[in-house]
Amino acid sequence: MAQSPADTRDSAGWTEEVLPTRLTAIRESERKVLARLAALGYGEDHCFAVRLAFEEALINAMKHGNRMDPSRQVRLAYRVSPERVEIYVADEGAGFRPDCVPDPTVDENLQRPCGRGVMLMRSYMDEVNYSANGTEVRMVKYRANPVRGFPKSGRRC
Amino acid sequence: MMKDNIIHAMDRDGVTVARIRAEAILNEDQVQAFGQALLALADVPGRRVILNFLGVHHLSSLALGELIRLHKRLAESGGELCLADIDPRIWEIFAITRLDRLFRIFDREEEAVAVLLGEGRAET
Numbered sequence: 001m002a003q004s005p006a007d008t009r010d011s012a013g014w015t016e017e018v019l020p021t022r023l024t025a026i027r028e029s030e031r032k033v034l035a036r037l038a039a040l041g042y043g044e045d046h047c048f049a050v051r052l053a054f055e056e057a058l059i060n061a062m063k064h065g066n067r068m069d070p071s072r073q074v075r076l077a078y079r080v081s082p083e084r085v086e087i088y089v090a091d092e093g094a095g096f097r098p099d100c101v102p103d104p105t106v107d108e109n110l111q112r113p114c115g116r117g118v119m120l121m122r123s124y125m126d127e128v129n130y131s132a133n134g135t136e137v138r139m140v141k142y143r144a145n146p147v148r149g150f151p152k153s154g155r156r157c
Numbered sequence: 158m159m160k161d162n163i164i165h166a167m168d169r170d171g172v173t174v175a176r177i178r179a180e181a182i183l184n185e186d187q188v189q190a191f192g193q194a195l196l197a198l199a200d201v202p203g204r205r206v207i208l209n210f211l212g213v214h215h216l217s218s219l220a221l222g223e224l225i226r227l228h229k230r231l232a233e234s235g236g237e238l239c240l241a242d243i244d245p246r247i248w249e250i251f252a253i254t255r256l257d258r259l260f261r262i263f264d265r266e267e268e269a270v271a272v273l274l275g276e277g278r279a280e281t
Contacts, residue, residue, distance in 0.1 A: 023185035048215070048246055055183050055217050096252060106254035113222030115252050120218055123253045125263060 013081060019058070019074045021066040026058045029076055033087070036080040044155045045147040049124035050085050053139055055088045056117040065091030065135060085141045095133035123148060163187070164194035165206075173198065174266060175204045182216035184189045192223040199227055202234035205277075207269045211242040216250055226262065239273065241266040 009015050015032070019025045033054060039045050058074065066072035072092040081084045104115045122128045124147065127140040141147075163182075166175040175198055183193045198206050206227075228238045241263040243251070251257045263269035 027184055039230050051215060052182070052217065052250075059217065059219060110255065113225045113226055114218075116218040119254060120250065148253075153203055 009079075013079045014077050015079070016075070016077045019076055021062045021068055021072050021074060023062055024027060024058065026055065026062075029058075030054055030091055033080065033085075036078075037085065040080060040082055042080075042085075042143065046085070046141060048149045050087070050141055053121045053125045053128075053141070054087060056057050056121050057087065057137055057139060060117050061091035061093075062091050062138075064096065065093030067093060083143055085143075087139045088136070090131075090136040093129075093135060095135045098130045099132055162194055165200070165276040166198060166206075167269055170274055171205070171277060172202055172270055173201075174209060174270065175206055176211065176266075180212060180215065182220040183215050183217045185187050185219075188217065188219040188223060191220055192226070195223050195227040196230075197235070199230040199236075200222045202236065204231060204234070204236040205239075205273050206231060206236065207239045207241055207263075207266060207273065209242045209266045210240060210244065211266075214244055214248060216247050218254075221250070221254060221256060225256075225259070237261070237273075239263060239269050240268045257280060 017029055019029065030051065034047055034051060037050060042050075060075070061074045062068060066074065073089075074092075075090040077088040098118055101118055102109050102112075102115055104110070104112060104119060109115065118128075121137075121139060125139040125141050126145050127138070130136065131139050163179050165246075166173055168174075175194075177191075179187060179191070181186055198204065198239050207225075224238070224240075231238050239250075239261045239272055242265060243262065248257070251260065251262065263272070
């Protein structure tokens with residue numbers, strides 16, 4: 001059987017990809033990450049959390065980072081082990097200060113249609129760390145840690 | 158080929174019940190289709206809409222943005238957007254973002270219909 005691109009992992013288990021700045025390009029990478037989780041028997045709750053955070057991080061990188069400029073790219077790396085899921089996303093934009101993103105939950109911002117992606121990433125992943133200039137984000141979800149909003153069903157994704 | 162509409166809307170005595178026919182509203186294609194379908198619901202000024210989320214299991218912040226746009230459009234024309242039948246995991250997203258304070262959320266579509274119809278009668 002031919003080796004799929006999903007199996008091109010380095011010796012440390014990382015898979016690296018360079019994506020064009022096109023939102024439809026996210027889907028194939030997402031499918032591969034989720035397939036890796038499923039293969040390791042991760043539960044539905046962790047798959048939900050990782051899928052959401054993955055989407056949000058890449059959408060942010062393309063829309064807000066690269067400003068949908070097709071000449072810019074997004075670097076993606078991910079590693080799924082039996083214990084944790086690690087995702088790294090880097091854009092080629094001007095960067096931003098995550099701590100300066102307006103709080104979308106306060107009354108004056110509640111009706112703003114944007115600005116909730118980072119909050120959702122922080123809510124569903126155990127670690128979300130940005131580089132100093134805000135162009136790179138690293139997220140980790142540990143298998144041992146529960147996902148908020150999920151009863152303990154034990155169902156697999 | 159004509160795409161199936163992501164939302165199926167029907168009138169129930171002056172209240173529009175709109176059922177979402179998608180498992181996920183995450184990526185660009187899905188959100189774009191969702192946004193266009195929602196925009197069509199705001200065509201009628203003063204419309205009262207119940208958006209039924211039964212079967213929706215994934216939702217991104219882009220989709221939340223589309224819901225907020227519809228809420229504002231309907232409110233500006235004297236209408237209203239209510240949400241119903243939300244999966245507990247999706248409900249958690251509304252709770253985290255505190256959008257449960259912005260939207261009127263009902264457990265079930267039938268409950269929302271009964272309340273809105275009752276309010277409609279009370280106003281006449």
